[in-house]
Amino acid sequence: QVLDTKDVQVFKVTVNGQDAKFGFGEKHSFNGTPLEITLPFELRRGQEAIVEISFESSPKSSALQWFSPEQTSGKKHPFLFSQCQVEWN
Numbered sequence: 001q002v003l004d005t006k007d008v009q010v011f012k013v014t015v016n017g018q019d020a021k022f023g024f025g026e027k028h029s030f031n032g033t034p035l036e037i038t039l040p041f042e043l044r045r046g047q048e049a050i051v052e053i054s055f056e057s058s059p060k061s062s063a064l065q066w067f068s069p070e071q072t073s074g075k076k077h078p079f080l081f082s083q084c085q086v087e088w089n
Contacts, residue, residue: 001039001051006032007060014052015039 002025013020018040025034035053043049057064067079 001037003035003037004032005035007058008064009056009058010035010053011056012054013037015041015049017050020051 005024010022010024013022015037020040021038023036025036027033037051039049065081067081069076069078072079
């Protein structure tokens with residue numbers, strides 16, 4: 001699986017609780033850098049996969065933005081969202 005990234009540092013990726021191998025592809029001038037994830041198991045049709053990515057963003061990560069807890073419906077937790085379009089390869 002490939003996800004777009006820009007100016008983030010990835011420390012760990014898990015899929016359904018299992019460690020997954022990951023690496024970065026070649027940086028693109030305006031699309032960012034692809035994060036390439038190798039699933040630790042064969043994904044069957046209809047099977048759900050929960051992908052968790054441990055990362056750190058930087059001030060240059062313009063595609064990532066935060067809502068403060070007060071801006072969310074529950075008013076308890078901040079919310080991270082992306083302005084990017086979804087692209088599955």
